[in-house]
Amino acid sequence: MDSRPSATADLAALADFVIHHPRLFVLTGAGCSAESGIPTYRDGNGDWTRPAPVTFQAFTGDDTTRRRYWARSLVGWPTMAHAKPGAAHHALAQLEAAGRTSLLLTQNVDGLHSAAGSQHTIDLHGRVDTVRCMGCETRTPRSALQTELRQRNPQWAALEAKAAPDGDADLDGLDFSRFDVPDCPLCGGMLKPDVVFFGETVPKERVTAAFAALEEADAMLVAGSSLMVYSGYRFVQAAAAAGKPIAAVNLGRTRADDLFTLKVAQPVGETLAALVARLPAT
DSSP, rough: OOOSSSHHHHHHHHHHHHHHOSEEEEEOTTTTTTTTTOOEEEEEEEOOOOOOOHHHHHHHHOHHHHHHHHHHHHHHHHHHHTTOOOHHHHHHHHHHTTTOEEEEOOOSSSOOOHHHHHOOOETEEEEEEEETTTOOEEEEHHHHHHHHHHHHOOOHHHHOOOBOSSSSOOOOOOOTTTTTOOOTTTOOOOEEEEEOOOTTOHHHHHHHHHHHEEEEEEEEEEOOOOOHHHHHHHHHHHHHHHTOEEEEEEEEEETTTGGGEEEOOOOOHHHHHHHHHHHHOO
C-alpha cells in the first residue's frame, strides 16, 4: 500500500466507510483478477487495449468464428485453469466472513471469488469453467472439453501464444477451417462457454437477484472495475438513484466517477488487504 499521506488518508476513509455501512453490496471487475495473471481488456482510462471480444451473434452465426474461438481457447485455457485467487479475492472473502458484505456481484467469469471462499456471490456474466449446450442446456466442465479438443486437434495443442482475457489466447493468422470442434454428445447441439458474450442478454434471474440484494444493502463498494460495460454500471446508477453511498477502489478513470461518495485510486488487491488488516474485529 502506498505510504504517502494521501494514500493513508484514503485507506482511513475507506475503513470508516465500511465500518459505518455494515451491509455492503460489492461489485467487482477485471482489476481484481489482473494480479492473478488474467489480462484485462481496458487501460487506466477505460479504453480498449485490444480488439473487442467475440460477439454472441458472430459465435452462433459463423462457423469460422466459432472454430477460431475454440482454437484460441484450447491454447489459452491453461492460464485460466491454473489461475489462483489474489489479494483482492481473499480480502473480499474475509470481509464476507466478518459479516460486512451482503452480496458480491462479479463481472468476471474466472470463478476466483468462489475459489477464495466467497459464498454469497452472483457471477453476472457466467463462468468460463463451464460449457453450455445451446440445444439441450446441459452444462459440463470446461476441463472435459479441453481433453477432447486436445485429442481432436493434437497439432494445435502444441502451440503457444499470449494469454487473452477470456481464457483464450492471441492466436491469429492461422487457418482455423480444419479445427475440429465437437457438438453436444447428448443432442448434437452447439457448445458454447457458459458466459455472457457481448450482444447476449444477462439471464433475468441473476439481474433480479442482484437488484434485490442492492435494495437491502446499506451502501455499495466497487472494486477493480472501470464500469464501462452497462450490465455492471447500471447497478451503480441504481445505487446512486436510491441515495446509497458508493465507494470505489480502482486505478484510473471509471464511467461512474461522478457518482462515487469515495474513490480510492490505488491498486485494488493491496488496498483491500490493507483495509481488512485495519478494520476492527466483528
